[in-house]
Amino acid sequence: MGALEQNLEKLNRYLDQFKKSGVMNRVAGNDVAGSAGVFQSTSPVDKSIICDVAHGTAADIDAAANSAAQAFAGWRDTPATERRKILISVAEAIEARAEEIALCECWDTGQALRFMSKAALRGAENFRYFADQVVQARDGQHLKSPTLMNVTSRVPIGPVGVITPWNTPFMLSTWKIAPALAAGCTVVHKPAESSPLTARLLVEIAEEAGLPPGVLNTINGFGEEAGKALCEHPLIKAIAFVGESRTGSLIVRQGADTLKRNHLELGGKNPVIVFDDADLERALDAVIFMIYSINGERCTSSSRLLIHNTIREEFEAKLVERVNKIKVGHPLDPATEIGPLVNEEHYNKVTSYFDIAREEATIAAGGESLGDDGYFVKPTLFTNANNTMRIAREEIFGPVLTSIPFSTEDEALAIANDTAYGLTGYVWTSDLTRALRFTDRLEAGMIWVNSENVRHLPTPFGGVKSSGIGRDGGDWSFDFYMEQKHIGFATGQHKIARLGT
Numbered sequence: 001m002g003a004l005e006q007n008l009e010k011l012n013r014y015l016d017q018f019k020k021s022g023v024m025n026r027v028a029g030n031d032v033a034g035s036a037g038v039f040q041s042t043s044p045v046d047k048s049i050i051c052d053v054a055h056g057t058a059a060d061i062d063a064a065a066n067s068a069a070q071a072f073a074g075w076r077d078t079p080a081t082e083r084r085k086i087l088i089s090v091a092e093a094i095e096a097r098a099e100e101i102a103l104c105e106c107w108d109t110g111q112a113l114r115f116m117s118k119a120a121l122r123g124a125e126n127f128r129y130f131a132d133q134v135v136q137a138r139d140g141q142h143l144k145s146p147t148l149m150n151v152t153s154r155v156p157i158g159p160v161g162v163i164t165p166w167n168t169p170f171m172l173s174t175w176k177i178a179p180a181l182a183a184g185c186t187v188v189h190k191p192a193e194s195s196p197l198t199a200r201l202l203v204e205i206a207e208e209a210g211l212p213p214g215v216l217n218t219i220n221g222f223g224e225e226a227g228k229a230l231c232e233h234p235l236i237k238a239i240a241f242v243g244e245s246r247t248g249s250l251i252v253r254q255g256a257d258t259l260k261r262n263h264l265e266l267g268g269k270n271p272v273i274v275f276d277d278a279d280l281e282r283a284l285d286a287v288i289f290m291i292y293s294i295n296g297e298r299c300t301s302s303s304r305l306l307i308h309n310t311i312r313e314e315f316e317a318k319l320v321e322r323v324n325k326i327k328v329g330h331p332l333d334p335a336t337e338i339g340p341l342v343n344e345e346h347y348n349k350v351t352s353y354f355d356i357a358r359e360e361a362t363i364a365a366g367g368e369s370l371g372d373d374g375y376f377v378k379p380t381l382f383t384n385a386n387n388t389m390r391i392a393r394e395e396i397f398g399p400v401l402t403s404i405p406f407s408t409e410d411e412a413l414a415i416a417n418d419t420a421y422g423l424t425g426y427v428w429t430s431d432l433t434r435a436l437r438f439t440d441r442l443e444a445g446m447i448w449v450n451s452e453n454v455r456h457l458p459t460p461f462g463g464v465k466s467s468g469i470g471r472d473g474g475d476w477s478f479d480f481y482m483e484q485k486h487i488g489f490a491t492g493q494h495k496i497a498r499l500g501t
């Protein structure tokens with residue numbers, strides 16, 4: 001039996017629980033049916049039905065928000081060392097079930113196992129990292145003035161809503177939920193309707209590891225129903241969202257009446273700029289990895305290649321050769337590099353750009369779908385493009401790269417910044433002064449020089465312009481999930497102005 005067959009056999013054992021009982025909502029430690037019945041989750045691999053999923057609406061969100069509100073005081077007041085111990089136990093339990101998480105996520109999303117196996121472990125790393133920050137999370141500063149001893153502290157903001165996407169759902173859920181729990185907040189989690197399996201596993205794992213009932217509640221449903229209700233609910237003090245920019249705008253509007261705090265991690269049309277003095281072999285590897293891994297379905301993917309015109313022909317030739325060798329296949333096959341796109345709607349969106357490219361530019365590689373059984377497409381490269389084209393301006397969110405030439409540093413910078421987005425940028429050059437100059441003027445929240453995206457958890461993660469509001473990572477996460485408090489203690493009998501004498 002080959003590796004693929006072995007993984008399929010394991011997957012079927014893991015899916016049995018979902019096939020029998022479906023994916024239920026979880027409120028206050030209890031399984032709860034959806035008030036609107038069920039909807040069905042299908043696999044993008046072969047379009048088969050995985051299981052029924054509880055269809056939550058505003059009524060379910062209300063129950064979960066009340067559960068989170070009731071659990072808040074107890075979780076907030078749990079000693080930091082005890083909360084740390086519980087979060088470490090969650091991390092250990094995730095590691096113990098990493099294979100189950102990875103296989104279910106591959107089947108649910110179409111992502112290749114070679115990436116999802118690491119994503120599950122990154123989820124454990126997120127819990128472990130923020131667990132280690134728990135003790136000092138509420139620490140403040142001593143700011144002395146002539147008449148006062150001023151001290152600051154932080155307190156958890158209260159129950160929060162977390163809305164997560166379908167591309168790497170488990171890892172991104174832990175990225176938001178772990179710091180919220182570490183801060184002392186309680187959570188209502190609304191996972192993406194296209195990938196509900198591992199959100200269910202996460203709440204099970206957390207409660208089995210000792211998280212009190214009601215501290216983490218999970219409601220499945222659709223954005224226009226459950227998501228909207230979560231954003232509008234008066235008991236929910238903040239919304240942490242990962243997804244597309246258009247939805248981010250809706251979330252801000254929906255939370256306006258309750259003055260909801262928002263952290264929005266949104267889309268990108270990220271440039272990778274390759275100058276003629278770069279290490280071209282390493283740059284080639286990084287360019288390919290950052291657009292074709294994770295099926296190109298990630299906000300930080302470098303979907304615009306800005307290539308110096310003196311090396312363009314040679315670099316694009318090597319790119320075409322490598323792209324045509326990328327292995328598209330079953331996500332549970334360890335050899336697979338690209339699996340199917342997540343669902344029919346997204347598949348139709350991505351493939352629509354193949355027709356657009358035929359009118360605007362040149363399809364140098366790919367530009368075709370593969371078979372009828374699942375939502376597979378060939379990794380694709382567009383050349384002879386410029387930055388005014390739709391393929392260069394709109395977020396495709398698939399394994400699709402648009403190559404645009406430039407002749408000068410100033411031109412490269414102008415092209416890179418000529419976008420509504422500003423999430424990441426990647427710069428390849430051996431000239432340190434150019435790198436310093438360029439990154440200082442590049443409009444992006446995160447920039448890597450001579451590197452692909454290498455995430456370091458203490459660093460700030462987030463974008464500018466239409467790519468988002470706020471930052472994740474390290475102390476930035478606690479700034480979002482906690483309120484800053486100032487207390488001034490008089491150090492003597494300073495003069496107080498007297499009125500009415």
